[in-house]
Amino acid sequence: MIWDKLFQEVSLAGTFTSVAIGVLVSIIWAPSAIKAILKDSKTHEDWLIIGVWLGFICGSLDSLFWMIPWSLSYIESEYFSYWVGIGVFFNVPFRQAGDIVSGALHVISYGTLLRSLGVYDTATPLLIKVASVATIAGVFYVIFLRSI
Numbered sequence: 001m002i003w004d005k006l007f008q009e010v011s012l013a014g015t016f017t018s019v020a021i022g023v024l025v026s027i028i029w030a031p032s033a034i035k036a037i038l039k040d041s042k043t044h045e046d047w048l049i050i051g052v053w054l055g056f057i058c059g060s061l062d063s064l065f066w067m068i069p070w071s072l073s074y075i076e077s078e079y080f081s082y083w084v085g086i087g088v089f090f091n092v093p094f095r096q097a098g099d100i101v102s103g104a105l106h107v108i109s110y111g112t113l114l115r116s117l118g119v120y121d122t123a124t125p126l127l128i129k130v131a132s133v134a135t136i137a138g139v140f141y142v143i144f145l146r147s148i
């Protein structure tokens with residue numbers, strides 16, 4: 001259990017740096033990201049900036065939330081289970097939706113770059129296929145879990 005406590009301590013201490021840098025990135029890139037969002041015609045750089053910006057915002061919020069239950073676990077608080085139980089309400093919008101949208105924007109950025117170079121965009125159709133298969137797999141996984 002020594003390793004367990006050590007990694008909990010590293011994780012809790014590292015959350016401060018992780019969130020601080022995430023907030024810093026979010027703040028310094030906000031003007032460029034907002035400008036890119038408001039543009040009618042977006043370049044690959046615009047899509048990439050928006051994706052990075054969104055990813056850091058969502059990642060920082062997710063880390064801030066999960067610091068609470070992991071802190072409660074570390075001090076062996078009776079409230080740990082409650083906070084883990086409501087974690088899904090933070091995990092879905094900030095970790096999962098944030099990662100999905102941010103990642104999709106990175107792929108769209110690459111597809112936009114290919115098109116701007118006059119090359120066939122293989123990235124966007126691949127994104128659609130991967131997202132579709134992964135979504136179907138996720139639904140079947142939940143159906144499987146419900147049957148247990």
